[in-house]
Amino acid sequence: MTRAPRPSTLKSLASAGVVLLCCAEMANAHAWSLTVNAASRRVYLHVGNGTFEGNNGTINLVQVSVPFNLVGNGAAQAMTSNSTQNISLQGDGYNTCPTPASQVMIGASYRRSNAGNGPASATLSVTSPTSLTNAAGDTIPFSQISWTVSAPGSDVPNVIPAGTFNGGTQTLATVPANRHIENCHTYSYANNAVVAAGTYNGRVTYTLSSP
Amino acid sequence: MKAWRLVLLAALTALVSAASLANPHRLDDSLSHTVPPNVQMQWRPVPPGQSDAGGMEAWLRVNVRINTRDWAGRNGRVYMVLPRDQASTIEAVWTTQGRLQPGRLVSGERTLVYAGQLPGATLEDQLQVRLRSGPDWQSSSRRLNFHFELDVD
Numbered sequence: 272m273t274r275a276p277r278p279s280t281l282k283s284l285a286s287a288g289v290v291l292l293c294c295a296e297m298a299n300a301h302a303w304s305l306t307v308n309a310a311s312r313r314v315y316l317h318v319g320n321g322t323f324e325g326n327n328g329t330i331n332l333v334q335v336s337v338p339f340n341l342v343g344n345g346a347a348q349a350m351t352s353n354s355t356q357n358i359s360l361q362g363d364g365y366n367t368c369p370t371p372a373s374q375v376m377i378g379a380s381y382r383r384s385n386a387g388n389g390p391a392s393a394t395l396s397v398t399s400p401t402s403l404t405n406a407a408g409d410t411i412p413f414s415q416i417s418w419t420v421s422a423p424g425s426d427v428p429n430v431i432p433a434g435t436f437n438g439g440t441q442t443l444a445t446v447p448a449n450r451h452i453e454n455c456h457t458y459s460y461a462n463n464a465v466v467a468a469g470t471y472n473g474r475v476t477y478t479l480s481s482p
Numbered sequence: 483m484k485a486w487r488l489v490l491l492a493a494l495t496a497l498v499s500a501a502s503l504a505n506p507h508r509l510d511d512s513l514s515h516t517v518p519p520n521v522q523m524q525w526r527p528v529p530p531g532q533s534d535a536g537g538m539e540a541w542l543r544v545n546v547r548i549n550t551r552d553w554a555g556r557n558g559r560v561y562m563v564l565p566r567d568q569a570s571t572i573e574a575v576w577t578t579q580g581r582l583q584p585g586r587l588v589s590g591e592r593t594l595v596y597a598g599q600l601p602g603a604t605l606e607d608q609l610q611v612r613l614r615s616g617p618d619w620q621s622s623s624r625r626l627n628f629h630f631e632l633d634v635d
Contacts, residue, residue: 302512303544303562303628306520307572309619310538313525323527362527382525384538385619449536449617451528 309384314393315451316479319354319375323362330474331375333458343465349373350416350458361451367422368455374421377431378453379479381446393481395444395452399436405469413438413473415461422454430454436475446479506631509560513547513604521613537616544609546582548630551603557635559597560605564628566590570618572626574611581607592631600632 315324319331335350356376359365368374381393402410417435422428430452431444446452521540528536548560564574564587572589582605587593596605613626 302514303516303546303630304626305516305542306623306625307540307613308520308522308623309621310523310525310617324525359529361529363529365529380528382528382617384523384617385621388622449528451536 309388310382312384312389312481313382314446314479314481315378315380315382316395316477317356317360317376317378318477319352319377320356321360321376321378323360333375335460337460337462339468341462343462345461345463347417348460348462350460352458359453361453365424367425367453369423374455374457376453376455377477378451379431379444379446380451381448381479381481383448389448390481391448393446393448393479394442395431395446395477395479396440396442397436397475397477398440399438399475400473401438403471403473405467405471407467407469409467409469409471411464411466411471413475415463416458417461418456418458420454420456425454427452428454431456443477505633506561507553507634509630509632510549511547511630513549515545517543517545523613523615525617526614537614539612539614542611542613544576544611546605546607546609548605549603550600550605550632553600553632553634554602555599557599559633560595560600561592561631561633562587562595562628563592563631564589564626567624567626568620570616570620572624573614574628575614576609576611578607578609581605582609589626595630 317327320329321327331352331354333350333352335348337348341348351373352371352375354368354371354375357366357368357371357374359367359376360378367378368376379393379395383389399413399416402412404410413436417433419433420429420431422430431454434441434443444452521542523538523540526536526539550560560582562585564572566589574587575585577584578595582595583597585593585595
């Protein structure tokens with residue numbers, strides 16, 4: 272005699288079939304997968320001649336020779352630069368500093384990959400010594416040197432503002448994360464005092480920092 | 483006894499048929515692998531004044547081997563899929579050796595890589611892939627789980 276199966280048996284078998292199919296679907300491995308690490312946090316600064324994404328030891332020279340009959344007459348003297356950097360290093364070919372012989376391009380960027388990767392901005396500053404000095408020890412206050420800024424065609428040509436050196440450290444700009452700021456600085460000597468003849472030297476240092 | 487066997491057979495047949503017809507079907511590509519196995523993103527340039535224009539990018543090779551044994555001879559379309567893992571999207575752009583189609587895929591979407599009759603037990607190709615993303619991740623690393631799925635005609 273054939274007995275009809277109990278309904279519960281059918282249900283169990285049908286359920287087993289479903290479980291089997293689900294397992295077959297889930298057993299598939301998927302190997303086109305990988306871990307991607309974000310780029311590291313980074314600050315990038317170039318002053319004058321620079322190299323994109325690389326180190327460049329160039330220290331550009333800005334100078335002026337004041338004719339003896341004009342020394343100390345208060346007429347500001349434009350300074351020249353030995354920088355040749357006119358095209359932006361950011362790869363867009365932009366001619367940021369069309370006359371580099373009288374300009375120094377300054378560009379700064381700060382990169383972070385996520386909010387936990389560092390502060391929201393970096394700080395651009397410049398440090399100048401109190402004075403320029405000559406071989407005899409005579410001095411000219413660094414505050415005699417100022418700069419104007421430009422960036423032809425830019426909506427923010429003064430993104431790094433004009434100013435005057437103060438013989439210390441002064442903050443120039445805040446660089447938001449994942450932004451690049453850049454413009455050209457043109458220097459001038461105020462020529463407000465009669466000073467001894469000689470060649471006066473001094474070095475300013477631009478710094479981009481993010482704690 | 484016969485009656486319940488028939489019922490069971492019909493139930494299982496129906497389940498199998500439903501599985502066959504319920505597109506898409508996730509494909510087994512467990513023999514695929516990437517070179518390198520993990521990648522390090524590099525920064526892209528940020529043009530002056532443009533916020534967030536320069537994200538990150540990386541390149542890699544993927545040796546793709548998709549198991550199509552169960553579908554050999556059937557017509558269909560194979561898609562590459564990248565599920566969205568976080569709000570910051572990932573873009574993959576790739577070239578191929580010709581078996582699969584080159585293309586572009588953004589996380590959360592799928593892109594056609596093969597259409598036509600599945601020729602045999604496997605679909606194989608080598609992809610050269612460029613990954614790009616914005617600089618707005620939620621963490622310093624993330625796992626990308628690409629996979630392939632099939633729509634059978």
